Amino acid sequence: MDSLPEMLSMLLDGAVDVLDISEDLREAAVTAYEEVGAWLADHGNPGSQVYPQGSFLLGTVVRPATPGGEYDIDLVLWLLLARESITQNELKERIGILLDDYRKWKSDQGHADGPHSLESRRRCWTLGYQGFHLDVLPVIPDDEHPPTGILLTDENLFRWQHSDPIGYAAWFRARSEITRRLVEKRHASVADVPTWRTRTPLQRVVQILKWHCMITFAADLDNRPPSILLTTLAGRAYDGEPDLFTAVRGVLDNMTQYVERRNDKWWVPNPAHEEENFTDKWNDYPERRKAFYRWYDQITATMNDLASMEGKGLDAVYSRLAETFDREPVTKSYLRYAAEMNKQQLRMGTTGLLTASASSTGRRIREHTFHGHLPRD
Amino acid sequence: MVTSRAINLGLQLAAIKSALPETQGTVHGGVLRCTAVLQPTPASRRYTARLTYRHRRVPRVAIIDPPLALHPGATSLPHVYSNGDLCLYLPGQWKESMLLVDTILPWTSQWLLYYELWLITGHWMGSGHDHPADTGSLK
Numbered sequence: 001m002d003s004l005p006e007m008l009s010m011l012l013d014g015a016v017d018v019l020d021i022s023e024d025l026r027e028a029a030v031t032a033y034e035e036v037g038a039w040l041a042d043h044g045n046p047g048s049q050v051y052p053q054g055s056f057l058l059g060t061v062v063r064p065a066t067p068g069g070e071y072d073i074d075l076v077l078w079l080l081l082a083r084e085s086i087t088q089n090e091l092k093e094r095i096g097i098l099l100d101d102y103r104k105w106k107s108d109q110g111h112a113d114g115p116h117s118l119e120s121r122r123r124c125w126t127l128g129y130q131g132f133h134l135d136v137l138p139v140i141p142d143d144e145h146p147p148t149g150i151l152l153t154d155e156n157l158f159r160w161q162h163s164d165p166i167g168y169a170a171w172f173r174a175r176s177e178i179t180r181r182l183v184e185k186r187h188a189s190v191a192d193v194p195t196w197r198t199r200t201p202l203q204r205v206v207q208i209l210k211w212h213c214m215i216t217f218a219a220d221l222d223n224r225p226p227s228i229l230l231t232t233l234a235g236r237a238y239d240g241e242p243d244l245f246t247a248v249r250g251v252l253d254n255m256t257q258y259v260e261r262r263n264d265k266w267w268v269p270n271p272a273h274e275e276e277n278f279t280d281k282w283n284d285y286p287e288r289r290k291a292f293y294r295w296y297d298q299i300t301a302t303m304n305d306l307a308s309m310e311g312k313g314l315d316a317v318y319s320r321l322a323e324t325f326d327r328e329p330v331t332k333s334y335l336r337y338a339a340e341m342n343k344q345q346l347r348m349g350t351t352g353l354l355t356a357s358a359s360s361t362g363r364r365i366r367e368h369t370f371h372g373h374l375p376r377d
Numbered sequence: 378m379v380t381s382r383a384i385n386l387g388l389q390l391a392a393i394k395s396a397l398p399e400t401q402g403t404v405h406g407g408v409l410r411c412t413a414v415l416q417p418t419p420a421s422r423r424y425t426a427r428l429t430y431r432h433r434r435v436p437r438v439a440i441i442d443p444p445l446a447l448h449p450g451a452t453s454l455p456h457v458y459s460n461g462d463l464c465l466y467l468p469g470q471w472k473e474s475m476l477l478v479d480t481i482l483p484w485t486s487q488w489l490l491y492y493e494l495w496l497i498t499g500h501w502m503g504s505g506h507d508h509p510a511d512t513g514s515l516k
Contacts, residue, residue, distance in 0.1 A: 004419040310419055314493040317420045331498070338494050338502035348483040350398055351423075352415030354490060363396055365483040366475065368466040370456045370491070370505030 002355065004310045009244035011317070014333030015325060016207045019063040020199070021056075021071055025131050029056070029073050032113070032129055036136075039102050040077070047080035053137070053165030055227060058172050059199060060206040065214055065326070071132040076165060078150065081140045083160065088153035092123070095138040099125050122155050139163075145273065167272030172231065176200040178240040201247045202238050206231050208248055211325060212299045223291035229278045232268055233258050249307065252300045256293075381474035383432050389477050393428075396478045407431050412441070413482055417490035426485050432473060436481045438463045445492065448499045455501045456488065463488050464505075 001007045021029075037050030054074035055061045063069045077095055086094070099118055106114030117128035127134040142149035148166040153159070179201050199207070209230045217224035237254035241247040260267040265283045270276035282289040302324045309317050314334075321330045346354045347362030355362055386404045393411060394400050402411025409430045416423045422443060430436040439461050445454060456464040465471075465484040491503035 001418055007418055007420050311416065311423055312420065313422045313496075314418060314420045314490075315496040318497045334494065334497060335502070338491075341490065342503065346483070346487070348396070348486055350396065352397065352413070352417060352482070352486040352489075353419070354417050354483070354486055363479055363483070365487070366470075366480050368470045368480070368484050368504070370484075370488065370501070370503050371464040371467045 002349075002353070004307070005243055005245045008306055008317070009246070010337065011321065011330070011333050012208060012248075013204055013244055014336045015321070015329040016062070016204060016211060017198075018329035018332045019211060020207065021061045021063070021132075025071065028129070029071075029132050029134070032115075032127075033073070033075050033134055036075075036077075036099075036102060036127070036134070039105065040098060043098075043101070043105075045079060045098070049076075049078040050136075051076055051078070051166070053169075055210075055231075057165065057169045058206070058231065059203045060210065060227075060231060062207050062210045062214065065218060073132055073134050075134050075136050076139050076150065077136045078139050078141070083140060083143070083151060086140070088157040088160065091138045091140065092120075092125075092153065092157060095136065096120060096125055099127065099136065103127075123153055123157070149273070162273055162275050164270070164272040164276075168270060171271040172202075172235050175235040175238055176202040178238070179242050201242055201244050202235065204244050205238065205247050205251050206234050208244075209234055209251075209299065212302070213295055215325065216295050216298060217291070220291070223288050225288070225292045225295060226278065228270075229268060229292075232271060232278055235271070245303075245306070249303050252296070252303060256296065381472065383473035384476060386430070386432070389430070392476050393478045393482065397482065402428075409477075413485075415482070415486045415489060417486045417493075421489065421493055424489050426482070428477065428481065428485075430477065430481075436471070436477060438465065438481060438485050440489070446496060448496050451499060454492070455495055456491075456503075456505060467505075 001010065033050050033052065037048070040048045040050065051057075052073065053076050056073045061071060061073075063071060079091070079095070081091070096118075103115055103118055115127035115129055115134070117126075119126045119128070121135070124135045124137040127136060137152055139150040139152045142151045142162055142164075145162065145164060149162060149164045151160040152163055154161050177200075210227050213225055213227075213230060233255040234251045236258040237251045238247065239250055239254075241250050258268060259279065260269075265277070266279040266289060268278040270278060279289070282292075302320070305320060306317065309320065318330065318334060341354070341356065344356035346356055346365050348354060348365055349362040353362070354365075386407070386409045390402050390404055390409055390411060393402065393413065397413050397415075400411050400413040402409065404410075409428070412425050412427050414423050414425055424440050425442040427439050427441050428436060429438075440463070447454065458464055463485060465481060465488060471480055487503060491501055494500075494502050
């Protein structure tokens with residue numbers, strides 16, 4: 001670790017990794033929704049599809065800070081129906097019946113892995129599983145925006161709204177990949193380009209913004225900026241920076257310039273669908289816009305503080321991180337770092353800096369064990 | 378029997394100054410005394426360590442600046458002798474034929490890393506025995 005930003009990136013990456021969905025749970029969720037999709041297709045709904053949208057599809061999941069900390073996984077249940085053939089209310093009811101039938105079928109088959117609950121929410125149905133929920137949003141094709149455009153109901157089950165989660169995910173992936181192109185330009189050989197274990201820097205940036213936002217608005221959910229807004233602004237502002245901490249600061253420097261004014265309205269368009277405005281609510285509830293900027297100022301101040309902590313002590317950095325984020329993931333990240341330093345062959349640089357990388361120029365350190373007793377002189 | 382020879386003190390100091398250019402030191406009357414500034418990680422403080430060494434004695438290291446703190450709930454520092462010197466290695470791991478700059482000084486930097494982590498967790502996460510602080514357990 002040669003610089004403070006690298007060190008902070010490592011600590012933040014380790015902390016947010018604790019909040020990310022585990023591989024086992026991710027697989028369990030995929031298995032669960034694929035089965036729902038297959039069952040629907042086999043039971044009189046030809047052409048129906050079930051697929052993830054939102055953070056699960058984008059790879060930006062953060063464990064909610066609720067008791068139990070169950071992950072919400074957003075799904076789209078797509079029925080091949082014409083817009084004129086069904087009302088919003090009928091669509092929601094119809095999908096409720098289908099999901100209830102699926103649940104009964106699972107239970108009749110004696111399967112223990114089926115959903116333990118089915119609840120109605122405003123626009124979607126929620127299937128409960130061990131460790132996660134599947135929020136199933138009923139949608140139909142949007143003929144005006146083929147092939148991935150969809151129509152979904154508004155919160156009052158009154159109007160159709162346009163959306164395109166697959167198009168959005170393609171946009172987000174392309175924004176994530178600008179890192180690779182940039183890094184490839186900096187390295188002479190493609191073999192030197194780092195591969196990110198599970199998440200790209202942009203995915204991690206989004207997770208950090210969401211995490212901070214979730215904590216800031218824990219007691220004020222109505223005013224919490226939606227994840228899709230943070231994700232969109234971050235994706236727009238991200239310039240390909242591979243170092244996580246530097247990327248977070250760069251995104252914070254630039255993200256607010258993507259909030260537009262269109263016909264006297266606040267406007268952040270869905271990059272996959274110009275007609276969808278992610279700041280629509282700001283026009284009706286000005287306090288939500290204020291809340292967003294309050295949060296933005298807070299996270300910017302935190303990151304500026306962290307950037308100025310060179311030489312202040314690992315423990316002081318820990319306190320600053322734990323005070324802003326949760327103690328538990330930050331502590332786990334430090335423990336992981338300590339374990340990593342124990343495993344590595346270390347070298348020492350000209351200021352006493354310990355580095356683990358084989359390519360660093362420092363002197364190799366001989367092995368030893370810290371002793372607890374005074375050896376005989 | 379082959380015994381490896383003790384390294385000359387002047388050479389020891391020259392090696393230290395070459396690897397850690399900020400080091401101040403002297404060899405006088407058969408005693409090497411130096412102070413080195415060590416910062417184990419970019420986030421860590423810059424510590425001044427004082428090293429005292431004469432042939433056929435163990436090298437002694439103490440941190441003279443900034444003053445070392447205690448984890449809340451701990452009554453003493455881990456891996457420190459009662460006189461304040463750091464316990465850096467097991468008997469036999471250091472020999473006079475080794476350079477201090479490849480052993481005692483980097484071990485001190487490592488000690489400082491684990492000391493700062495100990496301030497957070499109350500556990501010694503480096504090698505050697507853990508000395509858990511009374512209330513430092515982690516969830």
